[in-house]
Every structure is written in C-alpha cells, then in structure tokens.
Amino acid sequence: MALFGQSRPSYLGIDFGGGGVKLVELLNEKGRARLMTYAFVDRPVDEMTRNYIDDAAGTADLLKKMLKKAKTTSRKAVSALPISSVFSSIISVQKTAKREDLEQAVMWQAKKLIPLPIEEMTVDWKPVTVGPQSPDDKYVQILLTGAAKSLIKKYSDIFNAAGLELTSLETEALAMIRSLIGRDKSPTLVLDIGTLRTNIMIVEHGIPFVSRSVSLGGLTVTKEMSAALGVPVDQAESMKIDAASMASMYNAGFPKLFEKVFAPILTELTYSTNLFLGQKTNQDKRLDKIILTGGGALLPQLADYLAKAMSLRVYVGDPWARVVYPEALRPVLNQIGSRFGVSVGLAMRDID
Numbered sequence: 001m002a003l004f005g006q007s008r009p010s011y012l013g014i015d016f017g018g019g020g021v022k023l024v025e026l027l028n029e030k031g032r033a034r035l036m037t038y039a040f041v042d043r044p045v046d047e048m049t050r051n052y053i054d055d056a057a058g059t060a061d062l063l064k065k066m067l068k069k070a071k072t073t074s075r076k077a078v079s080a081l082p083i084s085s086v087f088s089s090i091i092s093v094q095k096t097a098k099r100e101d102l103e104q105a106v107m108w109q110a111k112k113l114i115p116l117p118i119e120e121m122t123v124d125w126k127p128v129t130v131g132p133q134s135p136d137d138k139y140v141q142i143l144l145t146g147a148a149k150s151l152i153k154k155y156s157d158i159f160n161a162a163g164l165e166l167t168s169l170e171t172e173a174l175a176m177i178r179s180l181i182g183r184d185k186s187p188t189l190v191l192d193i194g195t196l197r198t199n200i201m202i203v204e205h206g207i208p209f210v211s212r213s214v215s216l217g218g219l220t221v222t223k224e225m226s227a228a229l230g231v232p233v234d235q236a237e238s239m240k241i242d243a244a245s246m247a248s249m250y251n252a253g254f255p256k257l258f259e260k261v262f263a264p265i266l267t268e269l270t271y272s273t274n275l276f277l278g279q280k281t282n283q284d285k286r287l288d289k290i291i292l293t294g295g296g297a298l299l300p301q302l303a304d305y306l307a308k309a310m311s312l313r314v315y316v317g318d319p320w321a322r323v324v325y326p327e328a329l330r331p332v333l334n335q336i337g338s339r340f341g342v343s344v345g346l347a348m349r350d351i352d
Contacts, residue, residue: 012076024346025038026347029324033322033351036073038070063164078168080342087146090209120150127141147169172199180341183206194294197213212272214265216261218240259305262305297317317337320334
C-alpha cells in the first residue's frame with residue numbers, strides 16, 4: 001500500500017490518538033469539502049498509554065459503534081501513521097529523464113538512511129518543489145517516507161475487521177498540512193500537542209522540511225496539576241482546560257507549573273527553528289507563524305506564552321476553515337477543532 005495513496009473517492013478520515021479516536025466524513029461538493037458527520041470517543045486517563053493499534057478486535061468494535069452512531073455512509077477510509085513511527089526526510093538526487101533511474105537512486109539513499117532493513121519497510125517518495133527552479137539544476141528534492149510493514153498490517157487488520165476499505169495511510173504531518181495550512185506557502189511551524197507526544201513540524205510550500213517528536217504531552221500537564229493541587233488525575237484532566245475553574249492559577253498569566261512542563265518543548269522549538277533556518281537555502285528566511293493544534297492547544301493563555309517566548313505570531317489552528325458546515329454547529333466545532341486537525345485533513349485528501 002502506498003503511503004501517499006492513489007487518488008480515489010474516499011471521505012472518511014479516522015485518527016487514533018492517545019486521548020481517543022476522531023472520525024470525520026466529508027462530501028466532495030464541487031471541489032469543496034462539506035461536513036457530513038463526525039464522531040469522537042474520549043479515553044479515560046488510566047487508559048491513555050495504551051495503543052489502539054495493538055488491539056485490532058477491540059478497536060474494530062469501537063469503530064463499528066462510532067460509524068453506526070455517526071450514521072456514516074462511506075466505507076472508504078484514510079488513516080494516519082504517527083509522526084514518531086514514520087521515517088521522513090528530504091533528500092536530493094541527481095535528475096534523470098527515466099523514472100526508474102530516479103527510483104533506483106532514491107532507494108539507494110533510502111537503504112543508507114532508514115534505520116530498519118529496507119525489506120521490512122514500505123517506502124514511498126515523491127518529488128517536491130520549493131521556489132523557482134532553474135533548468136540548470138542538476139538535482140531534484142525528494143520527500144522520502146517509510147513505515148514498518150508490521151505497523152501497516154496492524155492498521156489493515158483493524159479496518160478489515162471494521163468492514164472498512166483502508167484506501168490509504170498518510171502521515172499525520174501531511175494530514176495536518178492539508179487541514180491547517182492549505183495553500184499557504186510561507187514557512188510555518190506546526191506544534192501538535194497530543195496526549196502522550198508533542199510533534200513539531202516546519203512546513204514551507206506544503207512540504208514538511210523538519211519533523212520532530214517529543215515524548216511529552218497533555219497527560220504530563222495533567223499529572224503535574226494533579227500532584228500540585230492534590231486532586232485525582234481524572235479531575236485534573238477535566239480542570240485543565242477550564243479557565244473558569246482554574247482562574248486562580250491564571251491570574252498572573254501562564255502558570256509557572258505549566259512553564260516547567262513546556263520547557264523541553266521550547267528547547268525543541270528553538271532547535272527545530274535553528275535547524276531549518278540554518279540550512280544553506282534558508283539563511284535569508286524567517287518563520288512566519290506558529291499554528292497550535294492537538295488537545296493541548298486548548299490550554300488557556302498558551303498561545304500568548306509561546307508568542308512571547310518565541311517572538312512569533314501564534315494561532316490555534318482551525319481545521320474547519322476549509323470545510324462547509326451548518327452555522328448552528330460553529331460553537332461545538334470551535335470547541336473541539338484543535339483535536340480534529342488530523343482526521344479532517346485525512347478526509348480532505350481527495351477533495352483538496
């Protein structure tokens with residue numbers, strides 16, 4: 001199965017995360033995505049470290065229940081491989097007129113770069129273009145992506161058991177680029193704060209030139225709150241994004257308790273930025289903005305804190321911005337939007 005997939009009419013986007021499962025069905029309405037239905041299941045705090053992918057039967061049963069409740073109509077689905085489980089790199093190979101010669105050159109580099117034996121991986125690649133290209137350029141840039149065949153089989157088993165046709169597996173990165181960035185070509189940093197991990201991407205012209213993952217997420221914040229306030233972890237989880245119940249903590253701005261948790265993330269943000277801007281072709285560039293997504297993006301005052309720390313504009317991403325939906329749904333979609341960046345992007349794959 002190609003990681004980029006072939007173009008087919010698929011509208012179900014299904015995202016498995018530490019905090020739960022998100023599902024979206026979109027209709028292609030004259031090239032514009034229209035929301036048909038959506039569903040999500042939150043996972044109890046004590047189950048957040050379990051991986052849905054390792055329980056094919058249980059996850060398939062959960063999907064069936066979600067599909068029934070949401071009254072979905074499509075049986076074709078796209079899902080996402082976690083950034084932390086996927087090898088991704090931009091490589092340069094010499095131009096050649098024959099695609100088979102180009103593929104041979106790409107695979108030769110893939111064998112050197114990918115840490116697992118190449119026969120255990122599914123590898124995909126595509127040429128990428130950033131800025132004007134000169135006919136004299138001798139090299140072409142390639143986005144190289146690889147994932148373990150054993151991981152892909154786990155996804156296939158789940159969707160087969162759920163009665164769905166898994167038409168493609170993308171990376172979370174490509175899905176978020178589609179829903180949160182669209183055709184914006186400016187250098188943009190996407191900060192995806194999930195339950196267990198935080199993903200950092202720097203994207204230009206729709207291409208993820210930097211992709212990093214940190215083993216720290218919203219659950220870390222919850223546990224720190226639980227210890228500091230002396231409340232159960234599940235209570236701290238519900239309090240975390242409730243600005244009203246946490247008013248005393250936010251009186252002096254972003255809580256010092258949270259600053260401690262986000263210190264390693266700031267270090268990674270700085271490293272990733274320097275890595276991107278330090279490349280020879282990027283030395284005259286600067287990042288345009290930071291887009292926040294994931295459940296952790298809902299933390300009150302986080303955007304202001306990061307804007308000050310990084311001296312950049314920071315926004316909470318809106319994956320529904322390129323989707324048509326009933327106006328009456330706006331309040332609830334705004335509330336859950338940061339958690340649906342991946343699933344919306346997946347469902348948009350054949351529409352955008």
